[in-house]
Amino acid sequence: MNNILVTGASGLLGSHVVKHLLTKECNVIVSILPEEKSTYQPLDGVEVIINDDIFQGKFPHISTVINCAFSRSNQSQDLASAIDFTQKLINGFKLGKVDSIINISSQGVYKRLPIGELSKEDSPIEPIDLYSMAKYAVEKTFATSGLPNVTNVRLASINMKQRFLYNFVQKAKNKDTIIVNSPTHYASLLDVEDAAEALARLAILPIENRKPIYNLGTGSQTSLIHFAELVNAVGERFNAKAQIVLQDNGTTNTAGIDISLISADCDWIPIITNEQMIDNYFLTD
Numbered sequence: 001m002n003n004i005l006v007t008g009a010s011g012l013l014g015s016h017v018v019k020h021l022l023t024k025e026c027n028v029i030v031s032i033l034p035e036e037k038s039t040y041q042p043l044d045g046v047e048v049i050i051n052d053d054i055f056q057g058k059f060p061h062i063s064t065v066i067n068c069a070f071s072r073s074n075q076s077q078d079l080a081s082a083i084d085f086t087q088k089l090i091n092g093f094k095l096g097k098v099d100s101i102i103n104i105s106s107q108g109v110y111k112r113l114p115i116g117e118l119s120k121e122d123s124p125i126e127p128i129d130l131y132s133m134a135k136y137a138v139e140k141t142f143a144t145s146g147l148p149n150v151t152n153v154r155l156a157s158i159n160m161k162q163r164f165l166y167n168f169v170q171k172a173k174n175k176d177t178i179i180v181n182s183p184t185h186y187a188s189l190l191d192v193e194d195a196a197e198a199l200a201r202l203a204i205l206p207i208e209n210r211k212p213i214y215n216l217g218t219g220s221q222t223s224l225i226h227f228a229e230l231v232n233a234v235g236e237r238f239n240a241k242a243q244i245v246l247q248d249n250g251t252t253n254t255a256g257i258d259i260s261l262i263s264a265d266c267d268w269i270p271i272i273t274n275e276q277m278i279d280n281y282f283l284t285d
Helices: 012-021 051-055 076-095 130-143 164-173 192-204 224-238 260-266 274-284
Strands: 003-007 027-032 046-050 064-067 101-106 150-155 177-180 184-187 213-216 243-246
Touching: 003 012, 012 027, 012 192, 027 051, 046 051, 051 076, 064 076, 064 192, 076 130, 101 130, 101 192, 130 150, 150 192, 164 177, 164 224, 164 274, 177 224, 184 224, 192 213, 192 260, 213 260, 224 243, 224 274
Parallel strands: 003 027, 003 064, 027 046, 064 101, 101 150, 150 213, 177 243
Antiparallel strands: none
16 A cells, blocks of 8 residues: 655644544554653654654655644744755655655735635735735745656645634624624635545545645635624534624635535545535534
């Protein structure tokens, strides 16, 4: 079976990718920081190596690398360090035997489009912030590295506690106020389980069938007003309700990507709905 290496395996996305890969026909290898070696608890059947081994080319023949390792910060110093780290990974991959790369990028590399329009893989590039600029720089670094068969996956926002949806649910639980700053602020949140399953399917797809770029998201847009209303609708079962206040600051913010390409190639669609993500926050926290 092919060896698939996951970098950033201790993070939210990477750990879920590992779990989903274990349901496929492949050998799973993870790379972690040296300081994590004493505390990282791998799932059964997972081989663990440290990043220093990657930097020195000390790893078995890898069919596919899924690169989930990158800072989530928007601070310039953190992003510079993340780019330097990526270059070390690339140098190490070139010392060993790697057949293909799946690099996790961001939907934030795209120019914001009018409401209702979804960015496709060939849509205009105009990174929205420093983080997105750094992600696009890493895309280009991989593409020009000389490594074979590089695929960049432009990922939508993953639902997590640092996102607005968790905050909305907490407001409802406390019967507090949800303030929405714009009626034209649209977002898209992808559950990490859906994201991980898509990446696992892409990793076992024959290399020759992969495209250079994929969008990975929900294929839809939802207004923050509607998210807030959904929180109250689901919250009825938990006797939880927030007051929703619209304070129109005159801005428009849209996020949404077309996912038809990865859906077709990987026979995948997201199955976890906004309502299910909201319900889970009410049930588990």
